[in-house]
Structures are given as C-alpha cells and as structure tokens.
Amino acid sequence: MDIPELDEMIFKRLSLHDLSQCARVSKEWHHIFVPYLWRDLSCLDYVKSASFPRGRAFANLVLEDYLLEQQYQDSQEEDSQEEEEDTPQNEQQQQQQQHTQSSTTLPPRRLANYCQWIQELPHAECLHMHFAALCSSSPRIQHVLDQLAQTEAGLMHQLYKQCPNLQIDYWNIHPIFLKKEDVLKVVAEYPVPRTRHLHIGTQHYHTEIPAWRIKHLLSHCSSALEKLTLETRITCSEEEEQEEEQEETEDHQAEARPWTQLKRLHLLGPCDDPYPKTFWEWLWKRCGAIEQLKVQYIAAIRSSLVEGIAAHMPHLTKIHLKECSSREDTEAILATTRQGWKEMIMEGGSIFPQLTTHLMKHSITLERLVLDRVLGITDKDKAQLLACCPHLRDFTDLYAVRTSSGRLKQGFDAQCFIDQGHDSGALKSWMCEVSLRVLKIRICGIPRPDVNEDLVNEVYLGHGRVMQNRVYDRLARFTNLETLWLGGNDLSQACGCLEMSLESGLDRIAGLKELKELNVSCMRTRIGEEEVKWMVEQWPKLSVIYGLLEKSRDKKAVEWLHQHHHRILLK
Numbered sequence: 001m002d003i004p005e006l007d008e009m010i011f012k013r014l015s016l017h018d019l020s021q022c023a024r025v026s027k028e029w030h031h032i033f034v035p036y037l038w039r040d041l042s043c044l045d046y047v048k049s050a051s052f053p054r055g056r057a058f059a060n061l062v063l064e065d066y067l068l069e070q071q072y073q074d075s076q077e078e079d080s081q082e083e084e085e086d087t088p089q090n091e092q093q094q095q096q097q098q099h100t101q102s103s104t105t106l107p108p109r110r111l112a113n114y115c116q117w118i119q120e121l122p123h124a125e126c127l128h129m130h131f132a133a134l135c136s137s138s139p140r141i142q143h144v145l146d147q148l149a150q151t152e153a154g155l156m157h158q159l160y161k162q163c164p165n166l167q168i169d170y171w172n173i174h175p176i177f178l179k180k181e182d183v184l185k186v187v188a189e190y191p192v193p194r195t196r197h198l199h200i201g202t203q204h205y206h207t208e209i210p211a212w213r214i215k216h217l218l219s220h221c222s223s224a225l226e227k228l229t230l231e232t233r234i235t236c237s238e239e240e241e242q243e244e245e246q247e248e249t250e251d252h253q254a255e256a257r258p259w260t261q262l263k264r265l266h267l268l269g270p271c272d273d274p275y276p277k278t279f280w281e282w283l284w285k286r287c288g289a290i291e292q293l294k295v296q297y298i299a300a301i302r303s304s305l306v307e308g309i310a311a312h313m314p315h316l317t318k319i320h321l322k323e324c325s326s327r328e329d330t331e332a333i334l335a336t337t338r339q340g341w342k343e344m345i346m347e348g349g350s351i352f353p354q355l356t357t358h359l360m361k362h363s364i365t366l367e368r369l370v371l372d373r374v375l376g377i378t379d380k381d382k383a384q385l386l387a388c389c390p391h392l393r394d395f396t397d398l399y400a401v402r403t404s405s406g407r408l409k410q411g412f413d414a415q416c417f418i419d420q421g422h423d424s425g426a427l428k429s430w431m432c433e434v435s436l437r438v439l440k441i442r443i444c445g446i447p448r449p450d451v452n453e454d455l456v457n458e459v460y461l462g463h464g465r466v467m468q469n470r471v472y473d474r475l476a477r478f479t480n481l482e483t484l485w486l487g488g489n490d491l492s493q494a495c496g497c498l499e500m501s502l503e504s505g506l507d508r509i510a511g512l513k514e515l516k517e518l519n520v521s522c523m524r525t526r527i528g529e530e531e532v533k534w535m536v537e538q539w540p541k542l543s544v545i546y547g548l549l550e551k552s553r554d555k556k557a558v559e560w561l562h563q564h565h566h567r568i569l570l571k
Contacts, residue, residue: 011036016043035117042120044130055122055130059155062131065111066158115162121191123172131155153182160190172199173217175207175232184213188220196224201231201269211236211276218283225259229266236276258286266294267305268322277304284308292343294320298329309336317365318343327355334358340365347372356381360388368394379416387419390431394438398488411442414496418470427470433477440485440519443471444496451524465505468498472508481512485519487547501526502534510538521547525554532557536565544569 011019016037023033044055121127131152160166171191177183178200192198198221200214201207209232218228265287280301290313298305309316319341321330334341334355341362347370356377359369366389371377386395397412419428447457447464458464475484486498500506500520518535520527527548535542548554548561548570561568 007032034114038114038117040120041118042122044122044126055126056133059130059133061111062155062159065109065162066155068109069158111159112162115159116165118163119165119167120169121159121163121166127156127159153180153186156183157186157190160186163190166191166194168195170197170199171195172202175201175209178209178213178217179207184216188217192217192220193222194224195221197227197229198225199229199231201229208233208235210234211279215279215282218286221259223258223260226261227264227266228259228262229268231266231268233269234276234279236279258288260289262287262289264292264294265290266320267298267301268294268296280304280308284312288312289315291315292318292320294322294345295333296322298333302329302332306332306336309333310338314338317341318368320345321347323348330355331358334362337362342366343368345370345372346374348374356384359385363388365391367391370394370396372396379413382412383416383419386432387428387430389435391435392432393435395432395436396438396440396485398440398442398485411444414443414445414467414471417441417443418467418474420470427474427477430477434480436478436481438483439475439478439481440483440488442488443486443498446471446496446498448496448499448524450499450526465503469505469508471498472505476509476511479511480514482514482541483517484512484515485517485546487519487521487523497523497525499524499526501528501531506531507534507538512539514541515539516541517544517546518542519546523547527554527557529556529560532561536561536568542568544571546571 011033014022014036019033019037023030023037041058044058122130168191173187177187198218200209200217211234214230214232214234221228281304284304284307287308293309293313293316295305316337317339319333319337321333321344334344335358342365344359344362344366345368359377359381363385366385369385369389369392371382382397386392419430420426421428446467447459449458449464475481486500498504500523504526525547532548535545545561545568548558558570561570
C-alpha cells in the first residue's frame with residue numbers, strides 16, 4: 001500500500017463494514033484505513049432507518065467533544081480569575097499554580113482526531129435532526145445544553161469548525177431551516193463556501209423565505225460554486241425592499257464578486273408579485289458565467305430575468321423551460337439569447353403555434369432539442385425543424401400527451417416523418433442527416449394488419465409494408481446515429497409502429513454502423529432470432545437493447561443473444 005493512486009482505487013470499492021474490519025487487523029492497517037473510514041459520512045442520512053443508530057452515535061461523539069471543550073474553557077477562565085485575585089507570594093504557591101495549570105490542559109478528544117479526514121457530511125437538516133433527537137432522548141442532556149445556552153445549531157458549529165478538509169459536491173437545505181437564525185449563520189459560515197452545487201428548497205414544498213435570508217446565504221458562496229438551484233418561494237415586503245436598497249448602496253464589495261465557475265442556474269420556485277427586485281438584480285450580476293438556465297413559474301420575474309440575461313449572461317446557450325404555460329413567458333425567454341440557443345428543453349405546459357417561428361430562428365445554432373409532453377407544435381413543424389438544423393445532434397420527442405379533446409397522441413406521425421415531395425415522391429433532404437447522433441421518437445400511424453388492435457387501416461393491400469420501407473429509408477439517412485429509441489416505457493403497447501423485422505424492410509438501415517443503443521420498448525415488434533443475428537452482424541458497435549422480453553414473443557431472440565453475445569446488455 002505504498003502507491004496512493006492504487007490505494008484510492010481499492011478503498012473506494014470497499015464498504016464501511018469492510019473498511020472497519022481492515023482497520024482492526026493491525027496498528028499499521030489502522031493508521032492506513034481509518035482516514036478512508038471517516039472520509040464520507042453522508043451515509044448518516046436521517047431518512048434512512050438503518051443509518052439512525054450510526055447518526056445517534058455520531059451525535060453523541062460531537063456532544064462529548066463539545067462538553068470536553070466547554071470544561072476546558074471553564075477551567076481556563078477559573079485559573080485566569082484566580083491569577084487576577086491572588087498573586088503568588090512564595091515558591092511553593094508558584095509550584096502549586098503550575099501544577100493546577102498543567103492539570104487543566106485540553107484532554108484527548110476523539111472527534112478532533114477524526115475530523116481532519118472528513119470530506120463529506122449529511123445535509124444540514126439531517127445533522128440538525130440527529131442532534132435534536134439526541135437532546136430530546138435525555139432530559140439530562142437537554143438540561144446541560146440549556147445551562148450552557150447551547151442549541152442543536154451550536155453542535156453543528158462544533159462539528160463544522162473542526163472539518164478543515166470538508167468538500168461538498170451537492171448540498172441541499174430545506175427552506176424551513178433558513179428561518180432559524182442560528183442554523184442560517186452556521187450553514188452560511190461553513191458548508192456553503194465549500195459547496196459546488198447548492199440547492200435551496202424541495203420539490204412540491206415551496207416555503208416562503210424572505211429574500212434577505214437567501215441573499216445572506218448566497219453571499220457566502222465562493223467562486224467554486226458550479227450549480228445553483230432555487231426551489232422555494234422568495235418573498236419581500238416593502239420595508240424589506242427599502243432595507244435592501246440601502247444595503248445595496250452600502251455593500252459594493254458583495255456585488256463585485258461574480259461566481260466565475262457557476263455554469264448552471266435553476267429557478268424552480270414560484271415568486272410573489274411584487275417580487276424582491278433588488279435581490280434578483282443582485283443575483284443576475286453574479287451570473288456572468290452562466291451557460292445553462294432552467295426556469296419554472298417565471299411570470300412575476302419575467303421582465304427582470306430577460307433584462308438579466310441580456311445584460312449579464314453573454315455565455316448563456318442552453319435553456320430548459322419547465323411548465324411555462326404562458327405564451328408571454330416562453331416568447332420572452334426564446335427571444336432573449338445573444339447568440340442563439342444551442343440546447344432547448346421544453347417540459348410540460350404548451351407551445352403555441354406562433355412560437356414555432358421562434359424555434360426556427362435558432363435552427364442554425366441548435367444542437368439539442370427535447371420536447372417532453374408539449375402540445376401546440378405539430379408533426380409537420382417537427383419535420384421542418386429537423387430539415388433546417390445543420391448542427392442538430394440530439395432530437396427527443398418520446399412522450400405521450402393528451403390533446404384538448406382528450407385523445408392520447410402517441411408520437412411522431414409516420415407520414416410526416418417520411419416527409420416526401422408531393423411531385424417526385426422522393427424523400428426531402430434534411431440538414432441534420434450527418435450531424436444527428438441521438439434520435440428518440442415514437443413513430444406511429446403505420447397500418448399493421450397483423451395487429452388486431454390496430455386502428456389504422458390500409459388504403460390498399462401492402463400499404464403498411466410500403467410505409468415502413470419509407471420510414472426505414474428516412475432512418476437510413478442518419479449515417480452517424482449512435483442512439484435510436486423508437487419506443488418508451490411511459491406508454492402502453494403501441495400498435496401503429498415499425499415491426500422491426502427483416503420482412504418489413506429492416507435491412508434498409510444496415511448502414512447505421514455507429515449504432516450503439518436501440519430501444520423497442522412497448523412496441524408491437526416481430527423481432528426474432530434472424531433479426532438479432534442480422535443486428536449483431538450489421539451493427540458491430542451495438543451494446544444495449546431495450547425492450548426485448550424473455551417471456552414474450554422475443555424469447556428466441558433473447559435466448560440467442562444470451563448464448564452467443566453476452567456483451568450486448570438487455571434491459
């Protein structure tokens with residue numbers, strides 16, 4: 001164990017139980033393994049029942065350390081008072097005083113020995129709950145802490161101040177804890193400056209928090225902050241707004257420190273109207289390095305956000321609109337970027353037909369487009385976008401939505417996806433045919449006489465097979481495709497889909513030599529042993545197939561893959 005890099009690789013694969021067993025082998029092994037045993041204490045999460053005894057024991061250790069330190073400080077104060085009152089008059093008294101001082105030296109503390117190795121701790125609310133549970137379990141402990149005027153936040157402070165090597169990748173704090181002054185000060189002083197991803201709030205629980213508390217917490221973030229998520233209701237009264245304006249004029253130093261590493265900003269909590277204007281202006285000024293923005297419930301801060309993007313976020317190229325049902329909100333954000341969006345994710349809500357023109361304005365720069373349960377954009381519009389995006393690498397439109405009439409729309413209509421010329425009948429050229437690497441769509445609307453439940457009738461005999469051939473011809477043009485999803489787990493069995501059989505024209509996409517991942521989940525396919533043999537031969541990089549089930553009609557195909565190609569993972 002003389003090679004640190006090799007030690008790191010080995011110890012990361014060992015459980016806490018294994019590390020503790022190794023630490024008991026010998027003194028030499030104890031010296032080697034104990035630092036790794038104490039490095040990550042995030043396993044003390046309060047919500048896990050198995051971690052509660054460990055958390056209780058750890059809280060006891062912190063309390064013991066705190067009481068020892070208090071005992072030492074009290075004895076030091078007593079000694080200093082005695083020195084002031086009584087001056088030693090002879091040599092015997094001087095020797096007695098020296099003996100007393102030596103007896104009040106700081107006793108050995110177990111926690112102090114271990115904290116130097118701690119790099120990860122549970123979230124603030126988990127620690128707070130552990131300490132609260134410890135205090136409530138014993139009236140004697142609570143009485144001692146009351147006499148010392150000490151709270152659970154004080155125990156958190158006792159722990160944090162002794163962890164110089166604390167490194168936090170992700171730190172989530174519940175808004176309700178920000179209402180406690182002592183917890184707010186402790187969290188702002190210690191974990192927040194060492195956090196790379198700070199998450200304030202929780203999903204579906206938007207507690208009202210005054211803007212000045214959020215600002216106080218964020219003002220302690222260091223330049224190492226890489227991602228910030230605000231998922232709480234930020235409020236501000238008129239009096240607080242006036243106080244903020246006064247502080248803003250006095251505190252120029254806090255404004256001048258941008259988060260140079262902050263690349264992602266998520267605003268997911270609702271905002272009141274009137275919103276805390278000075279807080280948001282203060283926040284935008286520190287977001288000059290932002291590249292990705294995710295927003296939800298932005299109606300109240302829309303104008304401020306648009307101004308902030310235009311004035312302070314020159315590098316912003318990725319946008320995620322979550323349930324922005326307002327046409328004004330969506331239009332304002334899409335029209336704001338300085339250099340065109342490279343990535344756009346639309347989740348929930350609706351896109352109005354007029355906004356298709358806004359999407360088309362970004363077709364030259366667009367590299368990724370994800371449509372998640374989005375209404376209002378037609379399959380013809382999608383085909384037009386695919387035809388006009390020369391740098392598009394990822395297009396995802398897998399999710400079922402219900403129209404205003406209540407009908408379940410299951411995917412991309414096959415006729416629109418084929419997109420052939422009316423006169424010539426040839427497929428139209430799409431600009432993304434070379435650049436596209438990921439395609440996740442649910443092609444529907446193909447007549448399937450072999451499926452009894454199919455609701456799409458053939459216009460003439462063999463119409464379904466002809467349409468499948470044309471769909472395969474369109475897919476074959478994506479010569480650099482690496483991921484092809486034609487099915488998804490969120491839908492019921494789709495009938496009007498591709499058969500994915502050699503008889504239906506599967507051999508037409510033999511040119512997809514870069515294909516690594518195929519998804520046929522929830523599809524009425526006819527994949528047999530011959531089809532998987534063909535896939536393995538024609539797609540040499542294929543490593544994952546979703547949707548082949550051993551207990552279904554795919555049984556022979558699954559058995560053949562298990563016997564001859566273990567490298568292909570079936571999910």
